[in-house]
Amino acid sequence: MDRKCPECGDVIHGREDKIFCSDQCRFQRHNRNKRRSEKTILDINKILRKNRRILQNLNPIGLTAVRREILTRQGFDFNFFTHQYVTQKGNYYYFCYEYGYAYAEKEKINVVTWQEYMNQQLVRYQITIDDPETNRP
Numbered sequence: 001m002d003r004k005c006p007e008c009g010d011v012i013h014g015r016e017d018k019i020f021c022s023d024q025c026r027f028q029r030h031n032r033n034k035r036r037s038e039k040t041i042l043d044i045n046k047i048l049r050k051n052r053r054i055l056q057n058l059n060p061i062g063l064t065a066v067r068r069e070i071l072t073r074q075g076f077d078f079n080f081f082t083h084q085y086v087t088q089k090g091n092y093y094y095f096c097y098e099y100g101y102a103y104a105e106k107e108k109i110n111v112v113t114w115q116e117y118m119n120q121q122l123v124r125y126q127i128t129i130d131d132p133e134t135n136r137p
C-alpha cells in the first residue's frame with residue numbers, strides 16, 4: 001500500500017520509516033505546530049494580562065470587596081489565573097500575577113495584592129499519573 005505524506009498528500013518513496021515526502025514538508029509541519037503552540041501561549045497570556053489589569057484597576061489596598069458582576073462586565077475570565085494561595089482558614093485566593101481574588105459571600109469578590117508572606121503558603125501542584133496495572137499512583 002502506498003504511504004502518503006501527511007503534509008501534501010503525495011506518495012512517499014524510499015525508506016520504510018520515512019514520514020514525510022521531503023524535508024520541505026517535514027519543516028513545514030514542524031513550523032506550523034510551533035506557531036500553533038506559540039499562539040496558545042500568546043492567547044492565554046492575553047487573558048491573564050487582561051485579568052491582571054482589571055484587578056489592578058480596582059486598586060486593592062489591603063483588601064477590596066466588589067460585586068462579582070463588576071469583574072465579569074469588564075470581561076474578566078475566572079478560568080484563568082497564574083497561581084493560588086490558601087489562607088490559614090482554608091480559603092483560596094486566585095492570582096493573576098501580583099493581584100488576586102477570592103470568592104466571598106453574596107456574589108462578592110475580595111480583591112487583594114500579593115504579599116511577601118504568601119510565598120510560604122503558595123499552592124504547588126503535583127501531577128501524578130495513575131498506573132493502570134495497580135490503579136495506584
Ligand SMILES: [Zn+2]
Pocket residue numbers: 005006007008009010020021022025
Ligand atoms: Zn509532502
